[in-house]
Amino acid sequence: MTKFPENFFWGGATAANQYEGGYNEGGRGLAATDVTTGATKDSPRRRTYILPDGTTGATSKVGERIPEQARSAILDGYYYPNHTGTDFYHHYQEDIALFAEMGFKMFRMSIAWPRIYPHGNDPEPNPEGIAFYHKVFDELRKYKIEPLVTISHYDDPLTLEEELGGWENRRTIEYYERYCQTLFKEYQDDVQYWLTFNEINSATMISSFIPDYPKELDRAGYRVLHNKFVASAKVTQYAHTHYPKLKIGCMIAGLFSYPLTCDPKDVLANQQKMQNYFYYAGDVMVRGTYPAFAKKMWRQLGLDEAFFQQDTDILKAGRVDFFSYSYYSTSCHTTHEGAKKDGGGNLSLGYYNEYIPYSEWGWGMDPDGLRISLNEIYDRYQVPIMVVENGLGAVDKLENGQVHDPYRIDYMRAHVQAMAQAIDDGVDLIAYTPWGCIDLVSASTGEMRKRYGMIYVDLNDQGQGTLDRFRKDSFYWYKKCIESNGEDLD
Secondary structure, three states, X not given: OOOOOOOOEEEEEOOHHHHOOOOOOOOOOOEHHHHEOOOEOOEOOOEEEEOOOOOEEEOOOOOOOOOOOOEEOOOOOOOOHHHOOOOHHHHHHHHHHHHHHHOOOEEEEEOOHHHHOOOOXXXXXXXXXXXHHHHHHHHHHXXXXXXXXXXXXXXXXXXXXXXXXXXXXXXXXHHHHHHHHHHXXXXXXXXXXXXXXXXXXXXXHHHHOOOOOOHHHHHHHHXXXXXXXXXXXXXXXXXXXXXXXXXXXXXXXXXXXXXXXXXXXXXXXXXXXXXXXXXXXXHHHHHOOOOOOHHHHHHHHOOOHHHHHOOHHHHHHOOOOEEEEEOOOEEEEOOOOOOOEOOXXXXXXXXXXXXXXXXXXXXEOOHHHHHHHHHHHHHHHOOOEEEEEOOOOEOOOOEOOEEOOHHHHHHHHHHHHHHHHHHHHOOOEEEEOOEOOEOOOOOOOOOOOOEOOOEEEOOOOOOOOOOOEEEEHHHHHHHHHHHOOOOOOO
């Protein structure tokens, strides 16, 4: 089997909104995640708000918007897990030292936009926020760890959302451009690899998970996605012109599925699902143009084609340098009624696949699917690929300062083997940053009990704990994997 390249970027991935904490420190403004409560796999996270008459409330289901006259608010009686995350803001030196001990070559992190521009439209950036990330990058440089920075990772400034309508308003593009220009100028000597948006296709793929998702929200999702495409293309072109050594990538949520049966109607339906929710975004960001199937989709949704065609030259000029995506699981798709659904709680990923095992949260564990996806992506785009999220959410037990997590080691081993096979197939894979290299707040549920990390953080679902860090068994396994460049997987 082909070995991993000698310069392969082994590492781990995090997001500021789930990890950083310090939500009201250092001049940081608020993001939507700061007004979003904790939940469980069986109940949704809720957005809290206040009406002009002082009445307070919270949304009750995934995708629901707050009332038109309301303002998002932090309210007494609710727990907001993202306020603390797992406190990288105060533990960054300790955590980066642990990453270095594991042998990281790359650390994927995000910069919190509200820490740089607290309201998004501020006349000047926040100097305390600028200084904080300089300290983080200095620490990474000390250990020769390459940063991979996500510019926007589910924590855009709340002010832009509530005063402008967020990404449905094209003025947000201008504020995002200014934010990116600030980052490139400040950190050009610290960061070479950038991702413009995390899981940019999430604005549209949510409709595939929720039955009877409102059509207007679905349509709005595609308008939001287009505006983000334009923003990404503009800052990519800007970076290529002003900072040619920088490498800019896309980040796509890996929504992969198989036809449930060999019925041609299932095959066709699954192909259309993959086109609409995955390749639609990849084609725009890598090829610089909307795919042929987009016109039919716009027509079926009642969207105006002219809106999407107004920025053709911008999209073509702002193509990314590499492709990155998240990969956790696969699902199945069918046109037949009565098939068993998978997933857990409020979201169904699709239909149950009897040939693969499932996690406690209903996610199908499928390393072969990773190899398949890598081959299909590389065949389509012919640019370097990074797998920037991959991992297993599970309940870990801390006993006598130790966490035994053979299930996570088994999951990672199988996926590392699948990546090696894909490299042997000819795929230009350059990085692997498994998700939640340290325990984080779950994005979907706000829980701590659903842990992905190889470093345990002492914090529970109610926000109680010491925040002390402990090395799990998977920590030592991954250290050995990196030291051997993916050869020693026992």
